[in-house]
Amino acid sequence: MADLVIRKLGKTYFDLYAGRHVTAVADVSLEIHTGEFVSIVGASGCGKTTLLNMVAGFIPPSEGEILLGDRQVKGPGPDRGVVFQGFALFPWKSVLDNVAFGLKMRGVPRAERLRIAEEYVALVGLAGAESRYPTELSGGMQQRVGVARALANSPELLLMDEPFASVDAQTRMTLQEELTRIWEAKHPTILFVTHDVDEAVFLSDRVIVLTRSPGTVRAEVPIPLPRPRSWGRLVEDGRFKALVARVLALVRDSDPPTNPAGGQERSG
Amino acid sequence: MSREAGTQPQPSALRSRVTDAVWFVAPLLALVAAWAVAVRTFHVPLRVFPSVGDVLLAGLQEFQRGSLFEHIRQSLTRVAVGTILAILTSVPIGIAVATNRLVAACLAPILRFFAVLAGIAWIPIATLWFGYGFGAITFVIFNAVFFVVAYNTMLGVASIPQVLRNAAASLGATRWQIFLEVLLPGALPNIVTGIRTGMGYAWRGLIAAEMIATNAGLGYMLFLARDFYRTEVILLGMILIGTIWLAMDRLILAPVERRTIERWGLARRAGA
Incomplete structure (x- = not known):
């Protein structure tokens, strides 16, 4: 088991439609400790999936480095398990x-x-x-x-890319509860990407909020809610609500002012 | 595999299959009946067109002489050898081509061109290279199957979502394991479709090639009978050629194709 260390990570790619270079992720540094459950949230298009794909080794970073223990991530490997949005x-x-x-x-x-x-x-x-x-x-x-x-x-690290985004709301809550149960039993290290703030707060020990375009770390919010967690217990919990409100404010604050509603979710 | 209930013929599925078969055969039987009536009514001479009885008799005679089996065996052997060689070479090549986008883009039009080029177009050059006989005809079959299967394999691999390769790589698969465990099975429905299409071309090409470039086989039997005005043998050959292909296609190729596509989840089971 090893910690994940991300240092000054950036990704710039050439956007064929826009006809110019676009920076999707810029200067992201963060650490995830062994046995920790960390979520990354941000508005759609903030580069959170790009970030996860770089950690998985599916796409190479433009700048910075990713270390799992003392090994540098150079491509996909069995030390980092991935759960995909489309199941795959x-x-x-x-x-x-x-x-x-x-x-x-x-x-x-x-x-x-x-x-x-x-x-x-x-x-x-x-x-x-x-x-x-x-x-x-x-x-x-x-x-x-x-x-x-x-x-x-x-795997030493489990990467989850909006894994419950394509199931219905009831099933999603069941899956979230089961994931907490599994995590509480086995304590795998998890990096979880989502745009759903409730989900991030419910599951995580720590929530990292990314800004939009280019995605960079805006804030880190520790989630000191007691475990075991369940929706029945948390849905009316004042601390849970306060944490959700705080993270939501950070996410929405990172939106461009022209789009105060919070933005529609785009796939990809 | 038998453990999946969905692919077992259930009573209703069996009944609908029998119904399908009846509906398929009935019009053909009606055609034979019309043929029998027409020949009798209009007193058509044997040199112009044989009666049903003439053809049955010719079949019996050829069968007793043993030459009928020999012709069928020769034809089927050529198709089998040409097809198997073509599959063994075209599938790996199709996959290799598809894994490199640039190569795939360059080769796609070429493969497609040769895929639609009729098998018999290869006969002149094949007879120059291999002489008359087994080699030339097998080469024609090989070409008819090879390009279609290679092209379809390439399409099949290209249609495998990148995320499946990513999933395999993140689970520790090497390049070779991704080839065996993801690309090959992922492209299988297309490969099977390619084989079915290619064998259809091959069968037509075979008959034509046998008329020109050999001294055995169903095509040869057909062509030889012409020299002796034996219309009943010509008809017998035509009926056998059509029947053998329909049997191969409907009893072997189509079910295999249907089952692969069902299993791979590309098409929902009928009624689901």
């Missing part, structure tokens, strides 16, 4: 084979990897669905598979 499950593999994928890639013998995969399928509440295929599952169930697949590989 392999449609030709069963639930169990999806969850066992990382272990198979790393050469874990079949019997053992299936045993471990079954354990994680049960952890996310999908016991009994092992032999089903992704298209036979609801969005919420698919994302449980996505979480189990990432966790079964025992």
Whole structure:
């Protein structure tokens, strides 16, 4: 297990539509400690997904560096598990084979990897669905598979990119509660990207607010709410409400003044 | 796999499949009946067009002489060898091409050009290179299948979302593992479609090639019969060519294609 250290990270790319260089992320420095749950929030287009993709190794940074322990991030790797917004499950593999994928890639013998995969399928509440295929599952169930697949590989860091944004509101709250339960039981290190302030406050130990265009760290808000957390307990909790209001103010304050409503969510 | 209930023929699915088959065969039987009636009514001479009985008799004779089986065996062997060689080479090449966007963009028009170029267009050059016989005809089949499958494989790989490759890489897959575990299975529905299309071209090309470049096979049988005015053998050959292709396509290729596409979730099961 190792801390994640991001130093002066920046990403500039050439925007074909605008015909000029655009800075998506600028001068971001932050640290995430082992066993910590940290969320990054910001208005849409603030570069939070770009930031996560650089940590995952999917896109190279233009400036700065990313260190996981003493290793520099140079590309994607099994030390950083990723849970995607669109689930990204392999449609030709069963639930169990999806969850066992990382272990198979790393050469874990079949019997053992299936045993471990079954354990994680049960952890996310999908016991009994092992032999089903992704298209036979609801969005919420698919994302449980996505979480189990990432966790079964025992990554040092779990990266979650708006993982619950494409499921309905009821399912989202259930998944948030299950994620807290899993985190409280296993304490994986999690970097969680979302535009949903309630979600960030509910889940995290610490919330980092990014400014918009270019995305840079505006504020860090510690979330000292007691655990275990549940919506039933927190929804009327004054401290929770106050923290949400504070983070929301920071997010909205980073909006351009021409768009006081807070901006529509754009995909991507 | 049998454990998935959705792909098992359920009673209603079975009934609809039988209904489909009846609806498919009935018009063909009606055509045969019309043929029988027409030949009798208009007293068509055998040299112009054979009767149903003439064709059945010709079939029986050819069958007893053993030459019918030999022609079919030769034709099927050529198709099998040409197709298998083409699949083994075109799939890896299609995937390799697709993983490099620039190469894919450059090669797409070329592959597409050759994919639509009829198999028989290769006969003259094939006979110059390989002489008359197995080599030339197999080469024609190979070309008919190769370019279609390579082109479809490329399309298939290009249609795999980048996020699936990212997911595999973040789970520790190497480049080779991504090839085997993501690109190959991800492109499979397109590959199967390519094989089905390519074999359709190959079968037509085969018959044409056998008329020109060999001394065995269904196409040869057809062409030889012409020299002896044996219209009943010509008709027999035509019926066999059509029937064998329909059987291969409907009993093997189409079900495989349907099942792959269903499993891969690209198309919902009928009624779902």
